[in-house]
Amino acid sequence: MAVLNRLIRSAVAARSPALTFSSLSSSIKDPSFPATTGRTAAAERNVQWVFLGCPGVGKGTYASRLSSLLGVPHIATGDLVREELNSSGPLSKQLAEIVNQGKLVSDEIIIKLLSKRLEEGGARGESGFILDGFPRTLRQAEILDGVTEIDLVINLKLREDVLLEKCLGRRICSQCGGNFNIANINIKGENGRPDLSMAPLLPPSHCASKLIARSDDTEPVVKERLRIYHELSQPVEDFYRKQGKLLEFELPGGIPESWPKLLHALNLDDHDDKQSAAA
Numbered sequence: 001m002a003v004l005n006r007l008i009r010s011a012v013a014a015r016s017p018a019l020t021f022s023s024l025s026s027s028i029k030d031p032s033f034p035a036t037t038g039r040t041a042a043a044e045r046n047v048q049w050v051f052l053g054c055p056g057v058g059k060g061t062y063a064s065r066l067s068s069l070l071g072v073p074h075i076a077t078g079d080l081v082r083e084e085l086n087s088s089g090p091l092s093k094q095l096a097e098i099v100n101q102g103k104l105v106s107d108e109i110i111i112k113l114l115s116k117r118l119e120e121g122g123a124r125g126e127s128g129f130i131l132d133g134f135p136r137t138l139r140q141a142e143i144l145d146g147v148t149e150i151d152l153v154i155n156l157k158l159r160e161d162v163l164l165e166k167c168l169g170r171r172i173c174s175q176c177g178g179n180f181n182i183a184n185i186n187i188k189g190e191n192g193r194p195d196l197s198m199a200p201l202l203p204p205s206h207c208a209s210k211l212i213a214r215s216d217d218t219e220p221v222v223k224e225r226l227r228i229y230h231e232l233s234q235p236v237e238d239f240y241r242k243q244g245k246l247l248e249f250e251l252p253g254g255i256p257e258s259w260p261k262l263l264h265a266l267n268l269d270d271h272d273d274k275q276s277a278a279a
């Protein structure tokens with residue numbers, strides 16, 4: 001009898017609104033987009049986070065480390081576009097045309113790819129995600145809000161002069177596509193600012209002779225890219241700030257300095273594991 005009561009109690013608890021889809025009714029604001037992941041209460045599922053940050057700030061690195069730490073997929077929309085282009089998927093032809101014409105991939109297509117990715121992940125039993133490179137614009141943030149729930153938005157920041165130097169130091173291995181950075185940053189702290197150093201991310205010897213810089217990683221182009229980034233991202237930051245979801249994180253240096261502090265800011269000190277030892 002006690003067992004039966006317990007079963008009934010847990011069955012009731014499982015249906016109680018406090019434990020289930022508290023925001024289900026608001027799930028689909030835009031009916032043209034499916035609510036792919038559903039709106040499971042945050043406590044029942046894994047994290048659904050967004051990483052914002054200038055090109056070159058290293059958000060891919062931190063997003064990828066956090067995703068393996070937390071066991072959630074790291075979804076970079078740039079990868080989704082590339083994967084679709086290389087597939088025989090329904091959008092690949094359309095995408096190829098857009099990319100070949102040098103046009104920007106529309107919000108609708110990006111959202112479609114993202115929805116598809118989340119749906120497939122859900123079918124595989126994935127829970128949660130860390131988004132990288134999306135949303136880029138206020139409109140994308142608004143659309144995303146209609147597709148799934150975002151718990152937290154981490155805005156990675158870095159001093160502009162350092163960011164510029166980092167961008168100019170980027171190198172790609174022309175053979176394996178690996179990303180590296182030859183910038184060696186050592187800035188003495190002044191006016192109360194602490195020292196800031198960031199070690200270069202040097203390639204293994206078999207890549208060293210094959211490094212190339214992106215042709216658009218020149219100072220004027222990088223500066224213009226940063227200006228455009230700020231112009232577009234300001235409203236995105238405001239959007240999430242108003243929702244109380246924006247966490248501003250100023251990188252204090254390279255990965256060894258930043259990673260433990262980032263974990264601390266995210267209340268993940270307990271998760272600090274072999275990754276920081278490997279940093």
Ligand SMILES: [Zn+2]
Binds near residue numbers: 174177206
């Ligand atoms: Zn290589």
